[in-house]
Amino acid sequence: MRTSxxxxxxxxxxxxxxxxxxxxxxxKLFATESAEPRPGTAPDAAPVFxxxxxxxxxxxxxxERTPDGWRIVSPVDxxxxxxxVEALVQQLxxxxxxxxxxxxxxxADLKKYGLTSPTFTVTAKAYLPDANGxxxxxxxxxxxxxxxxxxxxxxxxxxxxxxxxxxxxxxxxGAVRYSLDKGPFELRAKEFLGPLDLSSLQAIxxxxxxxxxxxxxxxxxxxxxxxKPEPTRANSxxxxxxxxxxxxxxxxxxxQDTAAARxxxxxxxxxxxxxxxxASGEAIRIRLGQVTRDGAPVVHALREQGPQSTLAEVxxxxxxxxxxxxxxxxxxxxxxxxxxxxxxxxFLPGGKxxxxxxxxxxxxxxxxxxxxxxxxxxxHFRVVKLLGRLESLKASxxxxxxxxxxxxxGISDASRGVxxxxxxxxxxxxxxxxxxxxxxxxxxxxxxxxxxxxEVSMGSVADLPTRASELQEAPPDASDxxxxxx
Numbered sequence: 222m223r224t225s226x227x228x229x230x231x232x233x234x235x236x237x238x239x240x241x242x243x244x245x246x247x248x249k250l251f252a253t254e255s256a257e258p259r260p261g262t263a264p265d266a267a268p269v270f271x272x273x274x275x276x277x278x279x280x281x282x283x284x285e286r287t288p289d290g291w292r293i294v295s296p297v298d299x300x301x302x303x304x305x306v307e308a309l310v311q312q313l314x315x316x317x318x319x320x321x322x323x324x325x326x327x328x329a330d331l332k333k334y335g336l337t338s339p340t341f342t343v344t345a346k347a348y349l350p351d352a353n354g355x356x357x358x359x360x361x362x363x364x365x366x367x368x369x370x371x372x373x374x375x376x377x378x379x380x381x382x383x384x385x386x387x388x389x390x391x392x393x394x395g396a397v398r399y400s401l402d403k404g405p406f407e408l409r410a411k412e413f414l415g416p417l418d419l420s421s422l423q424a425i426x427x428x429x430x431x432x433x434x435x436x437x438x439x440x441x442x443x444x445x446x447x448x449k450p451e452p453t454r455a456n457s458x459x460x461x462x463x464x465x466x467x468x469x470x471x472x473x474x475x476x477q478d479t480a481a482a483r484x485x486x487x488x489x490x491x492x493x494x495x496x497x498x499x500a501s502g503e504a505i506r507i508r509l510g511q512v513t514r515d516g517a518p519v520v521h522a523l524r525e526q527g528p529q530s531t532l533a534e535v536x537x538x539x540x541x542x543x544x545x546x547x548x549x550x551x552x553x554x555x556x557x558x559x560x561x562x563x564x565x566x567x568f569l570p571g572g573k574x575x576x577x578x579x580x581x582x583x584x585x586x587x588x589x590x591x592x593x594x595x596x597x598x599x600x601h602f603r604v605v606k607l608l609g610r611l612e613s614l615k616a617s618x619x620x621x622x623x624x625x626x627x628x629x630x631g632i633s634d635a636s637r638g639v640x641x642x643x644x645x646x647x648x649x650x651x652x653x654x655x656x657x658x659x660x661x662x663x664x665x666x667x668x669x670x671x672x673x674x675x676e677v678s679m680g681s682v683a684d685l686p687t688r689a690s691e692l693q694e695a696p697p698d699a700s701d702x703x704x705x706x707x
Contacts, residue, residue, distance in 0.1 A: 247318035268347035277341035278404030300410040318391035334381040335371030415468030424498040429544035454552035472533035555669035558650040570687035571637035620674030630666040631656030
């Protein structure tokens with residue numbers, strides 16, 4: 222019994238000795254604790270990074286956190302790629318070394334690991350926020366770490382890393398290398414033409430290879446009008462799509478911006494020259510030039526706003542994004558009117574037939590009434606549906622511009638159509654329907670709020686009423702004692 226006890230105690234002693242000899246767990250890349258937190262104590266808050274210096278790909282990139290996000294401050298002043306910086310910061314915040322490779326490396330060891338001349342070096346500055354999120358200026362809360370990355374371990378894809386002030390060589394996951402080994406181009410935002418938000422602009426002028434146009438915002442603050450090549454309402458939704466597509470073009474590279482470079486890249490005689498005037502601030506000018514290199518077209522864009530300019534190579538398809546014609550920029554709505562102001566609808570059956578008229582009550586009343594000797598309450602939802610149909614009526618195609626002889630298309634004062642008026646009888650909009658369009662299956666010539674001839678589908682106007690009975694509520698059923706139907 223005594224022998225067994227001695228053996229057991231001996232084994233326990235050996236086990237404790239072995240536990241004591243175990244190396245400590247590899248630390249985080251960016252260790253914020255002064256020591257390992259004691260059991261039962263809360264770890265320090267996650268660091269808030271404020272400055273990054275990345276030496277990789279033969280260049281040094283400095284980044285700073287601003288209220289508007291991360292920016293590159295050297296070697297250029299530019300917006301940083303939020304996804305690339307977030308991946309880098311995430312690795313610094315949460316990643317741990319996989320293992321301690323060598324706690325006391327020699328110079329020969331460092332050369333073997335590729336750490337004599339590191340592949341990349343990252344210096345990160347951060348502060349540990351207090352309970353209220355403050356502490357950015359408190360010296361005691363400042364933390365800085367410099368990480369140097371060396372060669373890749375071909376066995377598992379990990380990378381050898383060393384931390385300034387720590388002699389050990391560690392192994393870090395390959396994701397660390399992927400996120401930290403970034404040059405200026407990888408860390409820079411590639412979307413440089415925008416923002417081009419239509420809601421913030423007052424005017425647009427574009428000259429391309431095949432088209433030139435100018436647009437201005439209407440007095441209502443929402444609609445747009447084309448001034449050149451012809452005055453007409455502009456298609457705001459199409460403009461929004463065009464600007465979004467144009468601003469979304471990404472840089473393939475950022476050449477040095479010099480006068481000689483601009484000339485050699487064709488920017489002195491641009492293929493596309495666009496000017497965007499915001500409601501406040503300086504106008505944005507964007508020029509696109511094209512040259513041939515090794516038998517292939519190469520396109521560059523120059524964005525200028527005040528003293529700031531950015532030169533970048535872009536995909537060739539950027540040349541055609543804004544190269545659109547008048548027909549595409551026109552507002553395809555046939556009628557333009559303020560819907561809430563409509564108090565009277567006059568449906569014209571055509572010829573000498575009397576119009577079918579419905580009026581809306583004054584004030585806040587939503588009730589529609591059919592006028593005439595056989596008038597009465599109108600089918601409310603039927604009238605509302607017709608009004609919505611007229612508001613959303615779109616041209617299937619555009620015809621002759623600024624028509625002088627409408628009768629050639631079967632359009633006259635005796636044509637079938639509809640007139641919309643306000644409470645004072647003023648005409649808000651009018652629709653004339655003419656002859657069938659030759660060589661089409663279901664289109665009619667029409668005239669609306671614009672000066673041009675348009676074509677509309679027969680189906681879109683097929684339900685315009687020609688008789689009052691089509692809009693009247695059914696009379697009360699005599700069997701119910703004349704009570705109105707719900």
